[in-house]
Amino acid sequence: MNQELYDIIAQRSFREGGAFTLASGRKSSVYFNLKPTMLDPAGARLIGSAIAQKAGELGTDYVGGLAMGAVPLVAVTAAMSAAGKRPVRAVFIRKEAKGHGTQSQVEGLAEGESLEGRAVLVVEDVTTTGGSAMLAIEALRQAGAKVRDVLTVVDRQEGAEAAFAEAGLTLHALFRKQDFAGERT
Secondary structure: OOOOHHHHHHHHHHEEEEEEEOOOEEEEEEEEEEHHHHHHHHHHHHHHHHHHHHHHHHOOOOOEEEEOOHHHHHHHHHHHHHOOOOOOOEEEOOOOOOOOOOOOOOOOOOOOOOOOOEEEEEEEEOOOHHHHHHHHHHHHHHHOOOOEEEEEEEEEEOOOHHHHHHHHEEEEEEEEEHHHHHHHH
16 A cells, blocks of 8 residues: 555545535445545655556556546556656546537547557546446447456445446456545544
8 A cells, every 4th residue: 555645645535424425326424535636746646656557567558537537647647657667648538529629539549549459447536336437438448449447546345346347347446445444533
């Protein structure tokens, strides 16, 4: 575990006690808002480095995820990977194709560039059921990408891992909700 990143998440992005409605619609007394960590200089560097390292281990060509939450993640991962031995490109997926210009749902590809046959690691800040990642995966696969892995900064441990396994995907998590249990109230 990266203790420095853990400390930043615990301080800036973790709340316990209260009634929070999650993106999945579920209610929880534990809430992770990773944006303050993703947009913190040290937090961004640490997350980008960790994802870039995992992307390299998995032989990933691109990292991608659903807008808006994954945009800071894929951008910092691409930047941090450039400092390493295996640069990885980044894309993000709109919930629906834009209505102007190229009308693309997958953003970040240069003219003539394609995801056909490319390995893409889907990234998320917080994963609950996996629904958001599955939207991104569907669009990436329609664009010809090979998606086998999902990486989340925090897995809330509420069904995503099983849902991904059922879809033939492997979930990798930098942290799990249980890592923060009882951190503070």
